[in-house]
Amino acid sequence: MLKKTYCNYFRHFSPFTMLIEFIYTSTVTRPLDPKEVINLQESCMHNNAQKGVTGMLLYDGQHFMQVLEGDSQTIETLFETIKHDSRHFEVSAIIRNPIENRNFAAWSMGVVDLTKTMDFKNTKIKDIRKSPPLSHKLLLAFTHNKIY
Numbered sequence: 694m695l696k697k698t699y700c701n702y703f704r705h706f707s708p709f710t711m712l713i714e715f716i717y718t719s720t721v722t723r724p725l726d727p728k729e730v731i732n733l734q735e736s737c738m739h740n741n742a743q744k745g746v747t748g749m750l751l752y753d754g755q756h757f758m759q760v761l762e763g764d765s766q767t768i769e770t771l772f773e774t775i776k777h778d779s780r781h782f783e784v785s786a787i788i789r790n791p792i793e794n795r796n797f798a799a800w801s802m803g804v805v806d807l808t809k810t811m812d813f814k815n816t817k818i819k820d821i822r823k824s825p826p827l828s829h830k831l832l833l834a835f836t837h838n839k840i841y
């Protein structure tokens with residue numbers, strides 16, 4: 694137990710690793726029902742907490758937009774897994790930035806169904822994703838939101 698804690702600490706906070714934010718968008722293979730969205734969030738939260746990954750996943754019924762924060766190698770490996778998930782396709786990376794601090798430190802993975810929000814119910818990820826700065830801004834809108 695002690696050994697595992699030490700290894701995780703080293704992996705997440707070593708000066709030899711680089712903290713990045715990584716944003717991609719994708720198209721859903723088929724719309725997810727609310728229970729499937731909850732299941733996806735639960736598995737993301739569980740896995741990401743173990744890997745020191747934080748972030749936010751937006752869903753508008755047709756597309757996903759996700760920001761992942763963490764050690765660059767961990768994020769690249771996770772993205773390889775996510776890319777091959779059959780729940781989506783047309784997976785396209787739009788931002789990969791080194792960062793000093795996390796914007797979503799409180800979220801091992803927040804998930805927002807935009808269609809169920811007041812302010813963003815008409816927001817379409819397919820329109821926003823054409824602009825990386827706008828994509829970044831949209832995700833940051835959820836940093837301090839009380840989503841649940």
Ligand SMILES: Cc1cc2nc3c(=O)[nH]c(=O)nc-3n(C[C@H](O)[C@H](O)[C@H](O)COP(=O)(O)O)c2cc1C
Binds near residue numbers: 738740774778
């Ligand atoms: C849009 C989308 C986002 C996902 N995000 C994550 C994530 O942040 N972390 C994660 O571990 N898995 C994520 N997954 C799930 C992975 O693709 C994969 O199913 C999961 O890592 C397998 O975990 P398991 O081996 O515990 O079943 C995501 C899947 C989709 C479709």
